[in-house]
Amino acid sequence: MRTGDYKQSYGELVTLIDSPPVWLWSTVLVLALVVAPYVLNAYALSFLTIILITVVGALGLNILTGYTGLISLGHVGFLLTGAYGYAVLVSKYQLPPLVGFLGAGLVPAAASLIVGAPSLRLKGLYLAITTLAFSFIINTVILEMRWLTNGARGIAVQRPEIFGVSFESDAAFTHLCLATAILTLFATLNIRRSRVGRAFVAIRDNDTAARVMGINLHAYKLLAFVTSAFITGIAGALYGIYLSFVNVEGFPFLLSIEALAILIVGGLGSALGAVLGTVLIVLLPEATRLVFSLFSAQMDAMFTTGAQELKSMLYGLVIILFLRFQPRGLVGVWHDLKRTWVNWPLRY
Amino acid sequence: MQYFLQLLISGLAIGAIYGLIAMGFAVIYKSTGLVNFAQGEMTMIVAYIAWTVSTTGSGNILVVSLAAILAAVSLGLVIERVVMRPMLGEPVFATVMVTIGLAVILRSSINFIWDAYPHGLDIGVGRGIVRVGGIGVRTGQIAVIATLLLLLAAIWAFFRYSKTGVAMRAVAADDRTALLMGISATRVHALAWAASSVIAGIGGVFFALSYDLSPAMFQLGLKAFPATILGGLDAVLGSGIGGLLIGLTENFAGGYIGSGMKEVAGFAMIIVVLMIRPFGLFGERDIERV
Numbered sequence: 097m098r099t100g101d102y103k104q105s106y107g108e109l110v111t112l113i114d115s116p117p118v119w120l121w122s123t124v125l126v127l128a129l130v131v132a133p134y135v136l137n138a139y140a141l142s143f144l145t146i147i148l149i150t151v152v153g154a155l156g157l158n159i160l161t162g163y164t165g166l167i168s169l170g171h172v173g174f175l176l177t178g179a180y181g182y183a184v185l186v187s188k189y190q191l192p193p194l195v196g197f198l199g200a201g202l203v204p205a206a207a208s209l210i211v212g213a214p215s216l217r218l219k220g221l222y223l224a225i226t227t228l229a230f231s232f233i234i235n236t237v238i239l240e241m242r243w244l245t246n247g248a249r250g251i252a253v254q255r256p257e258i259f260g261v262s263f264e265s266d267a268a269f270t271h272l273c274l275a276t277a278i279l280t281l282f283a284t285l286n287i288r289r290s291r292v293g294r295a296f297v298a299i300r301d302n303d304t305a306a307r308v309m310g311i312n313l314h315a316y317k318l319l320a321f322v323t324s325a326f327i328t329g330i331a332g333a334l335y336g337i338y339l340s341f342v343n344v345e346g347f348p349f350l351l352s353i354e355a356l357a358i359l360i361v362g363g364l365g366s367a368l369g370a371v372l373g374t375v376l377i378v379l380l381p382e383a384t385r386l387v388f389s390l391f392s393a394q395m396d397a398m399f400t401t402g403a404q405e406l407k408s409m410l411y412g413l414v415i416i417l418f419l420r421f422q423p424r425g426l427v428g429v430w431h432d433l434k435r436t437w438v439n440w441p442l443r444y
Numbered sequence: 445m446q447y448f449l450q451l452l453i454s455g456l457a458i459g460a461i462y463g464l465i466a467m468g469f470a471v472i473y474k475s476t477g478l479v480n481f482a483q484g485e486m487t488m489i490v491a492y493i494a495w496t497v498s499t500t501g502s503g504n505i506l507v508v509s510l511a512a513i514l515a516a517v518s519l520g521l522v523i524e525r526v527v528m529r530p531m532l533g534e535p536v537f538a539t540v541m542v543t544i545g546l547a548v549i550l551r552s553s554i555n556f557i558w559d560a561y562p563h564g565l566d567i568g569v570g571r572g573i574v575r576v577g578g579i580g581v582r583t584g585q586i587a588v589i590a591t592l593l594l595l596l597a598a599i600w601a602f603f604r605y606s607k608t609g610v611a612m613r614a615v616a617a618d619d620r621t622a623l624l625m626g627i628s629a630t631r632v633h634a635l636a637w638a639a640s641s642v643i644a645g646i647g648g649v650f651f652a653l654s655y656d657l658s659p660a661m662f663q664l665g666l667k668a669f670p671a672t673i674l675g676g677l678d679a680v681l682g683s684g685i686g687g688l689l690i691g692l693t694e695n696f697a698g699g700y701i702g703s704g705m706k707e708v709a710g711f712a713m714i715i716v717v718l719m720i721r722p723f724g725l726f727g728e729r730d731i732e733r734v
Contacts, residue, residue: 165537167541169544215715221540225714228669229669229711232666233708356541405553408548408552411545411548415548416545416549
């Protein structure tokens with residue numbers, strides 16, 4: 097009888113995937129996602145694309161908030177600088193899209209150095225405050241630098257063509273997002289199981305102990321912040337391409353809250369959680385709309401007029417309820433389910 | 445010189461509003477140890493309630509201010525009891541996130557309870573213009589500066605002399621010891637939320653008197669944030685003074701450098717303050733650099 101899941105060596109503790117069934121199901125899922133764009137209709141496909149882009153951003157924030165335990169209220173600022181980094185390089189200076197994506201990562205990373213260096217020396221909520229300030233300052237900066245960013249008019253962005261492969265069609269663009277999401281997922285999982293990732297988690301769990309073990313707190317916090325900004329910037333570039341237009345209006349402050357809601361709902365500090373949280377949060381407003389429209393047409397009308405407000409209310413409610421009743425998030429639920437499944441009918 | 449004085453007066457007036465809201469931040473931080481990201485939204489709700497009372501009733505100034513204070517007290521108490529108290533003992537990360545969630549909910553509720561259009565709060569006072577030394581000053585602007593100074597004095601006396609004030613300081617300094625001395629921490633927390641809501645709400649009502657009510661009013665909270673960082677997160681009086689300084693900085697930056705600078709000046713100030721004096725001008729020096 098199987099009595100549990102035992103690890104016998106350190107190598108087993110850090111393997112990416114520890115059992116053959118998980119390998120199998122992950123492969124099936126990826127194949128299904130590759131086929132999906134040809135099967136789904138345009139409406140469902142747009143949700144899939146949004147989910148994949150959001151996964152990239154959520155994984156980026158997860159490195160900072162989930163692994164290192166620092167709150168950022170201004171990640172929308174990095175999305176925005178990433179989108180502008182791409183748009184300026186590719187649309188304005190006609191550079192190849194791959195250079196654009198690199199720029200989309202490097203520009204926010206540079207911005208995060210400026211914001212992070214002074215605020216990460218301190219313990220506590222200071223990063224939340226400075227990032228909040230940053231996300232407002234950056235809006236003004238972009239609006240003022242008209243020679244580079246066209247100010248409030250924004251920049252139009254074409255779908256890219258990389259190595260002769262055109263990502264013009266919706267299906268192809270979804271594949272691009274899928275590839276980026278999978279790459280990011282592997283990158284964050286590998287960061288988590290390396291020395292750097294363990295240092296991040298040590299800082300989150302007990303910073304004094306981490307310091308005693310020889311971790312340079314300032315350097316590692318800054319590293320987490322910069323990595324997080326880099327990945328978020330890539331997500332911003334994808335989002336800009338998806339919108340086919342980059343301006344300040346396209347990146348409201350609500351996106352920062354949405355990202356935090358994703359991490360809390362999914363389960364902090366877990367890549368799987370970030371993915372599950374993204375799926376739930378992206379589909380939540382739509383699902384709520386469907387449920388309410390069953391009751392009355394009036395409710396449905398309310399959703400179309402006050403869509404943005406209802407969305408924010410839902411995010412706020414979900415954040416509070418999950419923190420109150422299921423602080424471990426969807427990943428916690430999943431682990432409990434797994435344990436019950438393995439041990440049934442015994443309790444443990 | 446004329447221009448300078450004009451900027452000075454309007455800077456002090458808006459700074460007094462920031463100061464009131466910043467004091468709201470500081471009262472909660474001092475007694476519960478958490479940053480309340482929903483402060484701006486609470487301010488906005490109180491101002492909207494005052495507006496509703498003024499339009500449905502006779503608009504008598506006494507009735508409106510009494511109703512606003514009552515509304516603010518109950519708002520603070522309800523939030524503390526329903527949302528914050530269940531989170532007692534949870535990590536700071538979780539409680540702060542709860543206030544962020546609360547902020548988003550309150551912010552969007554404005555559009556459902558009231559509407560998205562700007563309104564003027566008109567109770568017959570505050571929009572008249574008095575000439576002081578050759579420049580026109582609104583009576584509302586004078587009133588808000590006076591109110592801030594009065595409240596500063598009152599709060600100083602409250603924390604210094606009253607038994608409840610001392611109890612609040614005790615909980616802030618060391619909640620376990622305070623508990624052992626027979627002080628109920630939950631009562632102190634409830635009181636702090638109510639007081640913070642009232643102080644910030646007064647700021648909101650004054651803002652509505654001089655300017656307009658709109659769903660974007662929650663940004664006052666963001667503007668007041670630099671004030672409380674500058675004054676010191678745990679310094680109630682310092683935050684009030686920080687508000688005046690931020691108001692002046694903002695107005696002078698906007699008046700002499702450019703209107704874009706007006707929006708950013710406060711936030712740029714935060715970053716400078718955190719680099720040089722992270723505990724603020726009047727805060728306690730217990731910053732941990734781990």
